[in-house]
Amino acid sequence: MPGSEGRRLRLGVMGGTFDPIHHGHLVAASEVQGWFDLDEVVFVPTGQPWQKTERRVSPAEHRYLMTVVATAANPRFTVSRVDIDRDGPTFTKDTLRDLHAQRPEADLYFITGADALTDIFSWRDADELFELAHFVGCTRPGSDMDPDTLSRIPHDRVTMVEVPALAISSTECRQRQSAGQPIWYLVPDGVVQYITKHGLYGPGTGERVSGPTGPTSPPPAPTDALPRTADPFDPTS
Numbered sequence: 156m157p158g159s160e161g162r163r164l165r166l167g168v169m170g171g172t173f174d175p176i177h178h179g180h181l182v183a184a185s186e187v188q189g190w191f192d193l194d195e196v197v198f199v200p201t202g203q204p205w206q207k208t209e210r211r212v213s214p215a216e217h218r219y220l221m222t223v224v225a226t227a228a229n230p231r232f233t234v235s236r237v238d239i240d241r242d243g244p245t246f247t248k249d250t251l252r253d254l255h256a257q258r259p260e261a262d263l264y265f266i267t268g269a270d271a272l273t274d275i276f277s278w279r280d281a282d283e284l285f286e287l288a289h290f291v292g293c294t295r296p297g298s299d300m301d302p303d304t305l306s307r308i309p310h311d312r313v314t315m316v317e318v319p320a321l322a323i324s325s326t327e328c329r330q331r332q333s334a335g336q337p338i339w340y341l342v343p344d345g346v347v348q349y350i351t352k353h354g355l356y357g358p359g360t361g362e363r364v365s366g367p368t369g370p371t372s373p374p375p376a377p378t379d380a381l382p383r384t385a386d387p388f389d390p391t392s
């Protein structure tokens with residue numbers, strides 16, 4: 156099926172662990188959608204993010220559902236299960252091959268933060284990736300990509316895009332939730348409610364509060380928090 160104006164369909168691919176998804180991810184995807192006139196941006200939560208072994212990653216179904224909640228209002232945003240339904244470690248070459256098999260009519264634009272792009276030559280079969288998709292690296296104003304990495308990427312297969320500064324990370328969201336600090340407005344409202352309902356990132360889940368923002372004693376839990384219910388994805392609850 157052609158995209159607008161009879162040209163080939165343009166499909167953005169926003170891969171991430173999304174533990175949890177936050178407004179930095181959503182702004183980056185939205186900006187790139189506009190820059191490249193993408194017909195759709197498909198968010199792809201990782202199954203087993205093999206380079207994030209230093210910490211516990213939330214179950215894939217939770218990360219998938221938070222991504223569905225966060226993207227539901229945007230008619231151009233969709234969510235794919237290709238990575239979470241594939242066994243084994245998640246490699247982007249598999250993500251792109253699976254999406255190409257599902258949507259052979261589309262050109263793929265893989266959206267990534269500059270931090271992730273800097274590490275791309277540590278990814279599985281990195282040199283093949285640029286044949287499978289055009290890469291879009293999102294930088295914050297004033298930050299530059301590592302010139303060594305940039306020089307190794309074929310220039311016609313990567314574009315750097317400056318997105319509005321949003322110093323939000325999933326790590327910060329987890330740490331704040333663990334410490335009882337608010338995460339409202341860092342993540343969509345529905346994601347705050349999902350996290351509260353399922354008791355994700357609570358005290359005792361191993362998240363550390365770093366730096367001067369961490370309180371010595373956490374503030375009391377907000378009184379409007381949703382009651383915690385049995386977690387269908389946690390066999391121990």
Ligand SMILES: Nc1ncnc2c1ncn2[C@@H]1O[C@H](COP(=O)(O)OP(=O)(O)OP(=O)(O)O)[C@@H](O)[C@H]1O
Binds near residue numbers: 326
């Ligand atoms: N604030 C942000 N602005 C733009 N891109 C971002 C931002 N945060 C993350 N990204 C990019 O989104 C993709 C998915 O990131 P990921 O799900 O690992 O989130 P994260 O915030 O980097 O997580 P963590 O803090 O747990 O490492 C990566 O390409 C990452 O570079």
Ligand SMILES: O=C(O)c1ccc[n+]([C@@H]2O[C@H](COP(=O)([O-])O)[C@@H](O)[C@H]2O)c1
Binds near residue numbers: 172
């Ligand atoms: O292909 C790989 O080997 C590879 C290694 C690390 C990360 N990635 C991809 O990069 C995207 C962002 O990953 P992360 O771990 O920063 O959330 C996500 O789509 C991952 O599958 C891919």
